[in-house]
Amino acid sequence: MRFLIDNALSPVVAEGLRRSGHDATHVRDHGLAAAEDSLIFDYAFRERRVILSADTDFGTLLALREAPLPSVILFRGATPKKPDLQTRLLLANLDEIATMLERGAIVVIEPQRMRVRMLPISGPKDSTSGDGV
Numbered sequence: 001m002r003f004l005i006d007n008a009l010s011p012v013v014a015e016g017l018r019r020s021g022h023d024a025t026h027v028r029d030h031g032l033a034a035a036e037d038s039l040i041f042d043y044a045f046r047e048r049r050v051i052l053s054a055d056t057d058f059g060t061l062l063a064l065r066e067a068p069l070p071s072v073i074l075f076r077g078a079t080p081k082k083p084d085l086q087t088r089l090l091l092a093n094l095d096e097i098a099t100m101l102e103r104g105a106i107v108v109i110e111p112q113r114m115r116v117r118m119l120p121i122s123g124p125k126d127s128t129s130g131d132g133v
Contacts, residue, residue: 001098004044006053007033009075009086013052016087025049037061044070050101052090054079059106063121068104071119073097077110 003024005014017024027033032040037057044051050071051058058072073090080086093114097107104119 001094001101002047002049004030004040004047004049004051004070006040006051006055006058008054009052010083012083013087013090016084017090020087020091023049041065041070059108062106062119066120068119071101071105071107073101073107073109075110076108079110 001022003014003017003022005011005017005024005026007027009026011026011028014024014026014029027035027040030043032043035043037055038061040051041061043049045067048069050073052073052075054075056074056076058074062072075086075089080089089109089111093109097105097114097116100116100118101107106117106119106121108115
């Protein structure tokens with residue numbers, strides 16, 4: 001899977017995903033460290049990458065875009081702050097969510113639960129798995 005790690009997370013997350021066989025880059029690798037979130041979305045869309053972030057604004061941006069891609073994975077709640085633990089948490093759940101991410105989804109990962117909402121977000125009748133976003 002192809003990932004774009006947002007500035008809200010360490011580049012170490014990208015390194016850990018690459019060690020596990022994924023194509024993962026950090027926004028810094030593309031000169032996007034100070035870029036507006038909309039530019040990050042555009043880049044991820046063009047490159048067919050899943051955005052990985054802890055920035056809760058990304059959920060709002062997805063709703064406003066009304067587009068099925070790019071998918072976004074958000075770490076929220078009491079999710080570990082250490083990059084190696086974040087990487088392990090994602091990898092432990094990736095098989096379960098991979099197909100949804102390929103189709104277009106926002107996935108919220110917390111230590112004890114995961115919530116998935118399919119894209120585009122257009123209202124309360126969207127397909128959901130878990131308890132929504």
